[in-house]
Amino acid sequence: MTDPADICAAALASKAWPYDEARKLIKRWPDGKDGPMLFETGYGPSGLPHIGTFTEVARTSMVRNAYGEMTGAATRLIAFSDDMDGMRKVPGNLPQQDMLREHLDRPLCRVPDPFSTHASFADHNNNRLREFLNAFGYEYEFVAASEAYADGRFDETLRAILRHYDAIMAVMLPTLGEERRRTYSPVFPIHPESGRVLQVPIEVVDAEEGIIAYADPQTGARREQSVLGGQAKCQWKVDWAMRWVALGVDYEMAGKDLIDSVTQSGKVAGVLGSRPPDGFNYEMFLDEAGAKISKTKGNGLTIEQWLEYGPIESLAFYVYREPRKARSLGFSVIPRAVDEYYQSLAAYSDQPIEQRLGNPVHHVHLGRVPAVDMPVSFALLLNLVSVAATDDARVLWRYVHRYAPQAAPETHPALDALIGYAIAYFRDFVASTLVRRAPDAREALALADLDRRFASLAPDADAAAIQEEVYEAGKAARYEPLREWFRVLYETLLGSTQGPRMGSFAALYGLAETRGLIHEAISRKL
Numbered sequence: 001m002t003d004p005a006d007i008c009a010a011a012l013a014s015k016a017w018p019y020d021e022a023r024k025l026i027k028r029w030p031d032g033k034d035g036p037m038l039f040e041t042g043y044g045p046s047g048l049p050h051i052g053t054f055t056e057v058a059r060t061s062m063v064r065n066a067y068g069e070m071t072g073a074a075t076r077l078i079a080f081s082d083d084m085d086g087m088r089k090v091p092g093n094l095p096q097q098d099m100l101r102e103h104l105d106r107p108l109c110r111v112p113d114p115f116s117t118h119a120s121f122a123d124h125n126n127n128r129l130r131e132f133l134n135a136f137g138y139e140y141e142f143v144a145a146s147e148a149y150a151d152g153r154f155d156e157t158l159r160a161i162l163r164h165y166d167a168i169m170a171v172m173l174p175t176l177g178e179e180r181r182r183t184y185s186p187v188f189p190i191h192p193e194s195g196r197v198l199q200v201p202i203e204v205v206d207a208e209e210g211i212i213a214y215a216d217p218q219t220g221a222r223r224e225q226s227v228l229g230g231q232a233k234c235q236w237k238v239d240w241a242m243r244w245v246a247l248g249v250d251y252e253m254a255g256k257d258l259i260d261s262v263t264q265s266g267k268v269a270g271v272l273g274s275r276p277p278d279g280f281n282y283e284m285f286l287d288e289a290g291a292k293i294s295k296t297k298g299n300g301l302t303i304e305q306w307l308e309y310g311p312i313e314s315l316a317f318y319v320y321r322e323p324r325k326a327r328s329l330g331f332s333v334i335p336r337a338v339d340e341y342y343q344s345l346a347a348y349s350d351q352p353i354e355q356r357l358g359n360p361v362h363h364v365h366l367g368r369v370p371a372v373d374m375p376v377s378f379a380l381l382l383n384l385v386s387v388a389a390t391d392d393a394r395v396l397w398r399y400v401h402r403y404a405p406q407a408a409p410e411t412h413p414a415l416d417a418l419i420g421y422a423i424a425y426f427r428d429f430v431a432s433t434l435v436r437r438a439p440d441a442r443e444a445l446a447l448a449d450l451d452r453r454f455a456s457l458a459p460d461a462d463a464a465a466i467q468e469e470v471y472e473a474g475k476a477a478r479y480e481p482l483r484e485w486f487r488v489l490y491e492t493l494l495g496s497t498q499g500p501r502m503g504s505f506a507a508l509y510g511l512a513e514t515r516g517l518i519h520e521a522i523s524r525k526l
Helices: 003-015 017-028 049-072 097-101 122-137 145-150 157-162 165-175 178-183 236-247 254-272 303-309 314-320 332-350 360-364 378-388 393-404 413-433 442-453 465-475 481-496 502-509 511-523
Strands: 037-042 076-079 141-144 187-189 203-206 211-215 220-225 231-232
Touching: 003 017, 017 049, 037 049, 037 236, 049 076, 049 122, 049 303, 049 360, 049 502, 076 122, 122 141, 122 220, 122 314, 141 145, 145 231, 157 165, 157 187, 157 231, 157 236, 165 236, 165 254, 187 211, 203 442, 231 236, 236 254, 254 360, 254 481, 303 314, 303 332, 303 413, 314 332, 332 378, 332 413, 332 465, 378 393, 378 502, 393 413, 393 502, 442 465, 442 481, 442 511, 465 481, 465 502, 481 502, 481 511, 502 511
Parallel strands: 037 076, 076 141
Antiparallel strands: 187 231, 203 211, 211 220
């Protein structure tokens, strides 16, 4: 086990982005903080949780861990759900659309669950998110706005907002269009009869008592109402600032699309006498059409969908990389993310501490990196599923065991799971795209030469020996560069334009079976 002092020294010098972020907090509290450093992530449960939601908790946890490694100081992480937000529109990917439309503008915590599994729509989405976070083992405190508003945690800050009403309006109004300025309020009362969140102008009647007045949109009559104890909620930019102030948040990151919101919320926090948290603005994930992922549009890859085809660690690995770069987040990125995760995991144990702290898996596993033996790549398994023409994991295990005799489902559960992921991914995304083309005359001669070379090898030849014959066959056929020869093999034997190292593939599938693929290809000669 690495000495914490060695980790601390290496962390203080590391240029990995979580350590860069943690340095902001060291600078924020140069003499140390009296109490735990408080990290926060925010989630609006207006739709099913997508990977962007998981991403924010994962990345924040990475910064939190980095800060702990650098300082040894105590930390807390609050995962906050704004379930008091009014439901402004109905996501198109939900059932019971008509029922949900009847509850527009009601707090999400009071909208019935269209799946009929939880007390409310927000409760359903909150629980889905918590299940994923718990499955990964993240340590966090879940706070729902409905509970925090109702139990009075925000009451004192709500009074401060009313006391500084004019100053907050001076911050917010210049950022709004003319029509919105006429109706804007930093505090939204919740109508006591309809239960709807009202976006109406307010008058501060008594800031210390938390009393406001507004014109009832149903009757036009003046109504006085308390904003305390869950009878109102803040407009979200003010709400963000209120949470920072009331909870004492030191660090919160946000998407690049919220840069202006971070600025305005920071100004409101300043009006309330507090320093806004540190953080950074990460780039947004895009769907496969290049559009920004949105919960309400339902165009994002859900966490469950990723977990059908890859382990959750591969998802955390993908979101660690290049947080300031916009990247596609679709099904097509999963195989590479899985393989790069296991490659990084395999390299970790032999790396010096300085390189370990730059290895993504250190941050994925928050410094507690497991030892995993993964003798077969995901890409190789996809090709095996293709040529073996089976979705029976037991059959595939026979090939794997021949390639890696030490492996078995009982001793290698991660590999067993990977075989299941490969079966599912091939079925849903690969099978319909494969077309094994016929070789032309030159290609058929080169394939025949490769078959003769394979015939001269021992049946149990290893991947390196097989790969050498692949190289020699390509050179003999004068393919230049050799990647053109590899392309021939992929297109005629596997039916794809890309593929694995053929030596590794043939060792896994079997020399005799691979020669069978060659014979089939030659028989299709143009």
